[in-house]
Amino acid sequence: xxxxxxxxxxxxxxxxxxAEPPLVSLYLPTHGHAGAEEDRIEFKxxxxxxxxxxxxxxxxxxxxxLDARLDQVATRFEELASPASGGxxxxxxxxxxxYIYQPGYEVGPLAFVGERFYARPLLRNxxxxxxxxxxxxxxxxxxxxxxxxxxxxxxELPADVLDEFSEEFPLVYDGHEGALDYSSLENHxxxxxxxxxxxxxxxxxxxxxxxxxxxxxxxxxxxxxGLPVILVSLPEHQTAFRRISxxxxxxxxxxxxxxGGIDAPELLDAAKAVIEHAREVRAxxxxxxxxxxxPHGGGSTDLAAIGLALVERKVRALxxxxxAYIPGGFDEATGEVSLFEREPHGRFQGPELADAFAxxxxxxxxxxxxxxxxxxxxxxxxxxxxxx
Numbered sequence: 147x148x149x150x151x152x153x154x155x156x157x158x159x160x161x162x163x164x165a166e167p168p169l170v171s172l173y174l175p176t177h178g179h180a181g182a183e184e185d186r187i188e189f190k191x192x193x194x195x196x197x198x199x200x201x202x203x204x205x206x207x208x209x210x211x212l213d214a215r216l217d218q219v220a221t222r223f224e225e226l227a228s229p230a231s232g233g234x235x236x237x238x239x240x241x242x243x244x245y246i247y248q249p250g251y252e253v254g255p256l257a258f259v260g261e262r263f264y265a266r267p268l269l270r271n272x273x274x275x276x277x278x279x280x281x282x283x284x285x286x287x288x289x290x291x292x293x294x295x296x297x298x299x300x301x302e303l304p305a306d307v308l309d310e311f312s313e314e315f316p317l318v319y320d321g322h323e324g325a326l327d328y329s330s331l332e333n334h335x336x337x338x339x340x341x342x343x344x345x346x347x348x349x350x351x352x353x354x355x356x357x358x359x360x361x362x363x364x365x366x367x368x369x370x371x372g373l374p375v376i377l378v379s380l381p382e383h384q385t386a387f388r389r390i391s392x393x394x395x396x397x398x399x400x401x402x403x404x405x406g407g408i409d410a411p412e413l414l415d416a417a418k419a420v421i422e423h424a425r426e427v428r429a430x431x432x433x434x435x436x437x438x439x440x441p442h443g444g445g446s447t448d449l450a451a452i453g454l455a456l457v458e459r460k461v462r463a464l465x466x467x468x469x470a471y472i473p474g475g476f477d478e479a480t481g482e483v484s485l486f487e488r489e490p491h492g493r494f495q496g497p498e499l500a501d502a503f504a505x506x507x508x509x510x511x512x513x514x515x516x517x518x519x520x521x522x523x524x525x526x527x528x529x530x531x532x533x534x
Contacts, residue, residue, distance in 0.1 A: 149218055153226070153246045155294075157272045159509035161238070161245060163478075167261035168204045170196045170212060170239045173254030178231035186223045189235070192257045193220055199259040211241030219244060230296045238263045247271060250295025266501040269466075269514055271295075274428060275374050275421035280413070281363060281396075282405030283379040283387055285352035288359045289405055290366070293417050298410055303366060356387050364392050376420050378405040378413070397424055429515045432463045436523065436531040445531040447524025449474075449499065450483050455532055456506040457481035463531040464507040466500045467519035470527035474499040478506060500528060 154161075172192045176185050193216045200209050219226060219237050227235045228248040236247035245263075249271045258264040270276065280298070282289040290301040367375070375393050377384055377400035384400050401408075401416045408416070436445040446452055453476040455461050473486035476499065483499065504514050507530075523529050 150215070150242065151218065151222075151226070151244045151246060153248070155247070155271075155277065157268075157508045158245075159505075162263055162265055162505050163509065165238075165240050165263060166242070167240070168200060168209050168212060169260060169263050170200070170216065170237070171256075171258040171260075171264040172196060172235075172237040172239075173256040173267050174227075174235045174237075175252040175254055176227045176231070176233055176235050178229055181231070182224050182227070185227060185235075186220075188255055189223055190220055192255055195257040196259055199257070203259060209241065212239055215239040215241070215244045219246075228296055233296045234267075236268060248296070250297070262502075262505075264498070264501055265505050265508075266498065269504055269516055272508055273425060273515065274513060275425055277373055278417065278421060279367065279370070279373055279375045280378050280401075280405070280417060281359075281375055281393065283356070283359060283377065283383055284404060284406070285383065286355060287406075288363075290363060291405075291413075293414065295418060295421075296414075298414055298417075301366075303362065352383075353386065353390075356383075356390060360387070360391050360393060364394065367394055374421070374424065376400055376417055378403065378408075380404055399423060425515070428513075429465070429517060429521075432513070432515075432531055433465065433521065433523070433529075436463075436465075436529060439531060440523075443532075444534075445529065447522075447526050447529045449485075449526050449528060450481075452503060452528060452530045453477075453483040454481035455530055456503060456510070459510045460533045461507050461510065461512045461530045462533040463513045463515065464503060465515050465517055465522050465529040465531075466504065467522045467527040468516050470500055470519065472499040472527060475502050476506075503528065 172189070174185065174189050174192060196216065197213065200212070216237075216239055219239070223235075226237075226246050228250075230250070232250070232252060234249045234251065234253040236249060236253065238245040238247075247268055249268065251270060253267040256264075256267065277292070277294050279301070280289075280291040280293055282291065290303065292299050292301050363375075367373070372395065374395045374397050376397055377387060379387065379400070379402070381402045384402060388396070397420060399420050401413070401420065403416075405413065439445045440447070446455065449472075452461070452464075456476070457478065457480065474484050476483045485499070507514050519527065
């Protein structure tokens, strides 16, 4: 994007490690077009709050570029904020550049000023399943949909895939664009790829069709192999397709409905529920591994030990208690942890250890989980499972 503003979806370690201070991190829940004016006013209030903190902590000459960056975002607020209600706008700004995230969940309103970007509210945005695919399948048609926590978008498969299906299934798909004679998802989510229906599709023909869908989707996802895939189909098709599937990261839990009969909001809610459950299962499995590994040095709940393990780049999974606020930081060269006295009002005013640990963990491709405090072993509010 022009004007030094970048809209991001993935974690960028260089961004968080090398941005020059002072740095401002703003988080605002957004309410779509209906609440745009109120959101814009609230954002301006956050900007003023950040400017007040900048004035207290830095010389004016140190943040003149940053002031201009914040004005840019305020001017283009409606363009940069997610149009969907129930999401948030995250603005990470420095003197040189501004980075925008649009989490599909509510965060804030919060304004942070410091020598590092405050990334912790974005953790959920970087967790397993923050982006995913839906594979909608019936006996003679399929759709591939890309999703996140706020939106769904149909994937346009390459022309050679459409040509292959035209040759292999001439009675199902005749190769002409616009053969979209199926019920489509509402709210402007486009319909299936244009496979024309035959009422007498036999099981063996459906099986052949599933084999070709499996190959097409597996090949397409070769560059996105890390993203989970949710199968959306009737129970009988779930069973048949899973029997032959080689689709990477196809989740065990699917949505047992015909994708053509679900409107977009219902489908999005169902997909989010599957992802949340998959995250819970994944976290529980890793916590169980931590319980087995900790007595043998394969993990720890000790903050000093976790800091050292992060510097050694051996953390496989990091766990933090939700809403835990641990004033402190750690030296990224030595791993030494420093804890500060807790501020009585509870508002963020300085470095926070869980944020620093999370940034370091994400930078080494570790998984990071925020969980209810009762699920975190020990009494520090944090735990780590090591790779070795």
